[in-house]
Amino acid sequence: MHPILARKGRLGPYLAACAPLAAILVALLARPGALSLREAAVLAVPMTLLYAFLGLSAWYPARSLPLARGRFALLLVTHCVSAACTSAVWVFAGAGLVRVLALVPAFSALPARYALEVPVLFGAGVLLYLLSVALHYVLLAFEAAREAERRESALEVLARTAELEALKARIHPHFLFNSLNSISALVGADPAKAREMCVGLADFLRQSLSVGERAAIPLSEEIALATSYLDVERARFGGRLSFETDVSAEGAACAVPPLLLQPLVENAVVHGIATLEAGGVVRVQAERSGRRLRIVIENPYDPDAPSKRRGGLGLKMVRDRLSVVYGGEALFAARRVDGMHLAILSIPIPADA
Amino acid sequence: MRDEVRVLIVDDEEPARILLREILGAESGVTIVGEAANGFDAVRAASEGRPEVAFLDIEMPRLNGFEVAELLSPEVAVVFVTAYDQWALKAFEIHAADYVLKPYRPERLREALTRARDRSRSGARPSPAAIAASARPEGRFAERVVVRDGAQVHVIPLDRVDWFEAQDDYVAVRTGGSKFLKLQTLAALAETLDPARFLRVHRSFVVNVERIERIELYAKNSHAAVLSDGSRLPVSRDGHARLKALLDPLSGG
Numbered sequence: 001m002h003p004i005l006a007r008k009g010r011l012g013p014y015l016a017a018c019a020p021l022a023a024i025l026v027a028l029l030a031r032p033g034a035l036s037l038r039e040a041a042v043l044a045v046p047m048t049l050l051y052a053f054l055g056l057s058a059w060y061p062a063r064s065l066p067l068a069r070g071r072f073a074l075l076l077v078t079h080c081v082s083a084a085c086t087s088a089v090w091v092f093a094g095a096g097l098v099r100v101l102a103l104v105p106a107f108s109a110l111p112a113r114y115a116l117e118v119p120v121l122f123g124a125g126v127l128l129y130l131l132s133v134a135l136h137y138v139l140l141a142f143e144a145a146r147e148a149e150r151r152e153s154a155l156e157v158l159a160r161t162a163e164l165e166a167l168k169a170r171i172h173p174h175f176l177f178n179s180l181n182s183i184s185a186l187v188g189a190d191p192a193k194a195r196e197m198c199v200g201l202a203d204f205l206r207q208s209l210s211v212g213e214r215a216a217i218p219l220s221e222e223i224a225l226a227t228s229y230l231d232v233e234r235a236r237f238g239g240r241l242s243f244e245t246d247v248s249a250e251g252a253a254c255a256v257p258p259l260l261l262q263p264l265v266e267n268a269v270v271h272g273i274a275t276l277e278a279g280g281v282v283r284v285q286a287e288r289s290g291r292r293l294r295i296v297i298e299n300p301y302d303p304d305a306p307s308k309r310r311g312g313l314g315l316k317m318v319r320d321r322l323s324v325v326y327g328g329e330a331l332f333a334a335r336r337v338d339g340m341h342l343a344i345l346s347i348p349i350p351a352d353a
Numbered sequence: 354m355r356d357e358v359r360v361l362i363v364d365d366e367e368p369a370r371i372l373l374r375e376i377l378g379a380e381s382g383v384t385i386v387g388e389a390a391n392g393f394d395a396v397r398a399a400s401e402g403r404p405e406v407a408f409l410d411i412e413m414p415r416l417n418g419f420e421v422a423e424l425l426s427p428e429v430a431v432v433f434v435t436a437y438d439q440w441a442l443k444a445f446e447i448h449a450a451d452y453v454l455k456p457y458r459p460e461r462l463r464e465a466l467t468r469a470r471d472r473s474r475s476g477a478r479p480s481p482a483a484i485a486a487s488a489r490p491e492g493r494f495a496e497r498v499v500v501r502d503g504a505q506v507h508v509i510p511l512d513r514v515d516w517f518e519a520q521d522d523y524v525a526v527r528t529g530g531s532k533f534l535k536l537q538t539l540a541a542l543a544e545t546l547d548p549a550r551f552l553r554v555h556r557s558f559v560v561n562v563e564r565i566e567r568i569e570l571y572a573k574n575s576h577a578a579v580l581s582d583g584s585r586l587p588v589s590r591d592g593h594a595r596l597k598a599l600l601d602p603l604s605g606g
């Protein structure tokens with residue numbers, strides 16, 4: 001729908017802006033040798049009102065034909081043809097109006113005089129239409145700029161939220177509490193191991209803090225971070241948790257947003273390995289093919305365990321980040337096949353890499 | 354000197370068990386009768402060791418801490434030991450003796466032990482119904498029932514259940530010709546079930562709606578539900594009205 005008609009409160013100011021047009025039209029028609037001032041006034045007001053609505057139709061061709069280089073001829077032809085049509089409709093409607101007015105004795109001479117004015121009115125109609133086209137292009141440009149601004153600020157909000165979520169994720173409180181509890185246990189039973197775990201935990205925290213400040217890091221660093229996370233978790237889960245990577249040298253060099261894999265690796269432990277008595281292997285595979293990097297995180301899980309909701313949060317976080325960083329260019333899927341959970345990512349590699 | 358107390362330790366993480374063992378083992382009068390790394394082993398260890406107090410982690414493989422609590426005999430005083438604070442309310446709903454957040458100071462654990470000791474002496478018992486209700490996430494219906502058979506635990510997904518039947522203090526869970534007895538009232542169990550999937554057709558019967566093949570009239574005002582395996586369950590007048598409302602909502606019941 002037309003933007004002026006789409007919202008209440010826009011029509012009034014628009015019609016008010018048309019009032020000077022009515023005055024110009026009166027002056028045009030009442031010029032010496034044409035209509036009398038009274039005739040001109042009676043005719044000009046309803047005709048301006050009518051044109052106010054006819055002129056809005058310029059919005060449709062203006063919207064479907066954006067201004068672009070090399071399309072000048074098409075634009076010119078389209079708008080001239082629609083200007084001629086609109087103006088003809090207008091003049092024709094004016095003739096109808098004149099006939100009705102002629103029923104009043106004072107205006108009986110109007111039809112004959114109107115017939116003489118048709119070329120002038122038609123010309124005015126065409127010019128007014130072209131003016132309306134120009135104004136509509138301005139309106140469209142204005143709306144496009146506003147829409148772009150709105151989309152940009154929405155994206156920014158999304159980016160901030162994703163960043164915040166990532167921040168929260170890297171210091172997952174339960175991970176910390178459980179790790180501290182393990183350290184507390186090991187202090188008595190195995191002080192050397194307790195010390196090692198303190199250092200491991202510190203390593204992971206330090207790495208995730210420094211990595212989080214950068215816009216992109218090589219995949220190898222993201223994997224190193226996952227490794228130090230899993231080293232800490234391994235102290236808790238013992239032999240139940242193992243970690244394997246299969247990353248090609250080309251893949252390891254690709255840039256990824258920092259902490260992109262972290263929620264997925266955490267899910268693999270919390271919703272996968274932790275649900276299994278015998279534990280299992282978290283496997284990360286990555287390879288580059290052409291301009292894309294494909295990453296698969298694979299872990300076994302217990303299909304009979306009651307479902308938990310937190311896993312969904314991690315997946316949502318990854319999706320949000322991918323859409324912020326790559327728009328629609330990245331693909332992400334989570335699959336469950338034969339007791340294995342697969343998280344599959346495919347992201348574009350920037351042209352300069 | 355206090356009386357002897359028998360303690361069971363359940364946690365899937367070894368360091369966590371080490372810590373519990375170290376602190377509790379140093380207390381006078383405490384005998385650690387068993388340790389388990391998962392819910393199934395916990396139930397087995399409990400039936401062998403007859404503990405009075407159980408220290409349970411909540412997030413564990415196979416059975417969570419609430420499900421283990423549900424399967425322990427009601428005399429056992431339960432202390433939950435977990436890194437998650439969001440279960441605390443549920444823990445007190447089922448009258449857990451205490452709820453200890455990891456990591457903790459040794460004094461905090463000793464305090465929990467004292468409370469649990471008093472609880473097991475006083476004989477205040479949590480209701481299995483309340484425990485069962487807490488075993489599922491808030492706002493959601495149960496997905497499975499857990500049943501203890503001596504030292505053995507059966508986990509039965511609800512889609513495998515044909516019907517539940519009241520038998521004195523127990524509920525019989527009927528699945529594909531087998532029957533498991535669970536210490537719980539039918540009314541309490543029915544509360545945890547999705548009413549769109551399980552319907553109380555009679556004072557003593559709650560049936561899996563998917564299993565119903567047809568309803569037969571076998572006497573005036575008296576119906577029977579015939580299930581897909583051929584079993585016939587009595588349907589009371591109220592049960593028939595509920596069944597009609599569920600299967601044919603447009604008829605207005």
